[in-house]
Amino acid sequence: MLDVRRLSLNLLTLRELNVEDSLMLSFEAFFDGQTALEHALEPFLQAIEEYAGDWMPDLVKGKRKRRYSRAAVCKALEETRDRHGSIIGLHHTSPPSAALTLSVWLARERPKLSVGLHVQPLSFFTTVDRCHALVDMVRAWTSRYPVPYASAHSTADRELADFPNFGRDDETTRRDGFDKIHELCWLNIFGPRLVETVGRERMLSTPAHRVEELPGGAVLLVTWPTAADFAHEEARQAQARALIHLRPDLDFDTVLSTLRGRSAALFPVEPRFHPDVAPLLARMVDDFAISERQRRVAEFNAYQPPEPEEWLPAESALPPDVEDPDLARGRYASLGEHLVALLHSRAPSMLEGIPESLTDVDHHFWSENFPETFAQRDIDERAVPAVGGFLGEVLVRHLGGKWIPRKKLEETQVLVGNRVWFPFARAHRYMRSRQSLLDFSLTQLYRVAQRHRS
Numbered sequence: 001m002l003d004v005r006r007l008s009l010n011l012l013t014l015r016e017l018n019v020e021d022s023l024m025l026s027f028e029a030f031f032d033g034q035t036a037l038e039h040a041l042e043p044f045l046q047a048i049e050e051y052a053g054d055w056m057p058d059l060v061k062g063k064r065k066r067r068y069s070r071a072a073v074c075k076a077l078e079e080t081r082d083r084h085g086s087i088i089g090l091h092h093t094s095p096p097s098a099a100l101t102l103s104v105w106l107a108r109e110r111p112k113l114s115v116g117l118h119v120q121p122l123s124f125f126t127t128v129d130r131c132h133a134l135v136d137m138v139r140a141w142t143s144r145y146p147v148p149y150a151s152a153h154s155t156a157d158r159e160l161a162d163f164p165n166f167g168r169d170d171e172t173t174r175r176d177g178f179d180k181i182h183e184l185c186w187l188n189i190f191g192p193r194l195v196e197t198v199g200r201e202r203m204l205s206t207p208a209h210r211v212e213e214l215p216g217g218a219v220l221l222v223t224w225p226t227a228a229d230f231a232h233e234e235a236r237q238a239q240a241r242a243l244i245h246l247r248p249d250l251d252f253d254t255v256l257s258t259l260r261g262r263s264a265a266l267f268p269v270e271p272r273f274h275p276d277v278a279p280l281l282a283r284m285v286d287d288f289a290i291s292e293r294q295r296r297v298a299e300f301n302a303y304q305p306p307e308p309e310e311w312l313p314a315e316s317a318l319p320p321d322v323e324d325p326d327l328a329r330g331r332y333a334s335l336g337e338h339l340v341a342l343l344h345s346r347a348p349s350m351l352e353g354i355p356e357s358l359t360d361v362d363h364h365f366w367s368e369n370f371p372e373t374f375a376q377r378d379i380d381e382r383a384v385p386a387v388g389g390f391l392g393e394v395l396v397r398h399l400g401g402k403w404i405p406r407k408k409l410e411e412t413q414v415l416v417g418n419r420v421w422f423p424f425a426r427a428h429r430y431m432r433s434r435q436s437l438l439d440f441s442l443t444q445l446y447r448v449a450q451r452h453r454s
Helices: 006-007 043-049 070-079 122-126 130-144 154-158 170-176 192-200 200-206 233-246 252-266 278-285 293-302 325-343 356-367 376-399 423-432 434-439 442-453
Strands: 023-030 057-059 066-067 085-092 097-104 112-120 149-154 187-190 208-214 220-223 311-313 402-404 415-416 419-421
Touching: 006 325, 023 130, 023 154, 043 070, 043 130, 043 252, 043 415, 057 070, 066 070, 070 085, 070 097, 112 122, 122 130, 130 149, 130 220, 130 419, 149 154, 154 252, 187 192, 192 200, 200 208, 200 220, 200 233, 220 233, 233 252, 252 293, 311 356, 325 356, 325 376, 325 402, 356 376, 356 434, 356 442, 376 415, 376 423, 376 442, 419 442, 423 434, 423 442
Parallel strands: none
Antiparallel strands: 023 112, 023 149, 057 066, 057 085, 085 097, 097 112, 149 187, 187 220, 208 220, 311 419, 402 415, 415 419
């Protein structure tokens, strides 16, 4: 029997969708509100079961998780229903990963269902058969439900095209929707209103891989045989030819140049990060949208962190000037524990105080833009001492360091090999801005100290 608990551990999350490109399908349609919902959805679910193939959902997620069945879908819709309608998830929990969000809006003059489907990786759709199956599924949906507009395309390329705003502000986008053809995706469904705006004869004569008139007056258009090859030169030329046919006001060379630029932005760039900050940069890259990933990798490849200045030769160390060195060392440890208490739920490695936890701290503060979010006074009084104490403790525990207590925190040192390091001084420079979190990272200082400990 299928173990739903095990499957639930493999759900495709937003973070995972931002690591690798996926095929994204957006579909909205109206249905008869006089028909029982379970019957209204029968054609929709039947088409999924017939055409999904290797990404067929095996899990339904409402208020609880269930093995996929039509009854499970209806139960999930029922238990999540509010005055607006219901939202549930259908998931395929092994490669290729798939996440389908089904929203049913009932509090409308015309009830509507909305579908957002991600199938990852996009490379799953390199074969013609799989692409045809997806197109046939959407064709089956459109043949049974009135559709204003629907599309399927690379998630990353959609982001670069600013889909669905296409350069408009949010208010204009909400008001006008798909009032005209702004862009072409790999798969497009144009409802009767859009078809009439362009002209039915012109629409049906579009130079494309597949153009088909559907029941109800919608038109299906596929620009290229395979979705995964959208960025290839021939596919981009086909996309440009189809778009300028539908939009004679556009220029082919200009459109093609824009599409080529998007392809170039998505071309894979091999990470070659500076070794002292490579773990941190690798984490930071994942925080950017998938469409920005390659540009950021190229930028980070060129980044050279400044050499740490928070050190002195061991023979130049400032001598202890406190009455009770052991009490001072206990205070430093306590300060570090404050940081652990603050961040351990998001960075469990901090409970162990291992070197990798320094990268967790760097990444957390950078992703939260901590120095530019909170008052500088609070940062200096609370965050800087906690960061310095934690950094110093990691140097002591993992590099054999020894605290050299001083009355002033910024003068306090940790002796490692033939150098003394100033963890609180480093923390102060570190907490000035978001950029300084990278330029004066804890990750880098530890790695440099590690190289110089002998």
